[in-house]
Amino acid sequence: MSKQRISCIVNGEPVEFLGSASQSLLDALRDELGLTGSKEGCGSGDCGACSITLDGRLACACLVFAPEAQGRRIGTIEGLAEGGRLHPVQQQFLEHAALQCGFCTPGLLVAAKALLERNPDPTETEVRYWLAGNLCRCTGYDKIVRAVLDAAAQLRAQEARP
Numbered sequence: 001m002s003k004q005r006i007s008c009i010v011n012g013e014p015v016e017f018l019g020s021a022s023q024s025l026l027d028a029l030r031d032e033l034g035l036t037g038s039k040e041g042c043g044s045g046d047c048g049a050c051s052i053t054l055d056g057r058l059a060c061a062c063l064v065f066a067p068e069a070q071g072r073r074i075g076t077i078e079g080l081a082e083g084g085r086l087h088p089v090q091q092q093f094l095e096h097a098a099l100q101c102g103f104c105t106p107g108l109l110v111a112a113k114a115l116l117e118r119n120p121d122p123t124e125t126e127v128r129y130w131l132a133g134n135l136c137r138c139t140g141y142d143k144i145v146r147a148v149l150d151a152a153a154q155l156r157a158q159e160a161r162p
Helices: 025-032 088-095 105-118 124-133 142-160
Strands: 003-010 013-020 051-054 057-060 073-075
Touching: 013 025, 051 105, 057 105, 088 105, 088 142, 105 124, 105 142, 124 142
Parallel strands: 003 073
Antiparallel strands: 003 013, 051 057, 051 073
């Protein structure tokens, strides 16, 4: 299978990689770029473990073909922390012990950040609805929802500071 050169922006950095028409973006991120934070849970877009942002919109990387990344902006779990400083949603996941095995955590964190960028003051129902596409077998979701709500409050407080 022939591969083509794909140029895009990943976590704010320009990258190039070789990808085939049948290769998923998830496989390209993991195998070509070494970004292994996004996980393949189902391969059919049902579990959310491979959640990324594509031009600012939440997407399942297993459902996107690698060539579709050409010229696009991609955000992965590896891009959440800035300069070694955890994003508030990451910090709140730690403080709330909102993870157990960790397999679903990267997708949940990317989805939570995407929600808070769109809606900085979500209700509990909105958080639960937004994260419904991310399946977790280990937690009861309550700690995850509390962590997202507290991260939202923290981000709003940071925005309010002069």
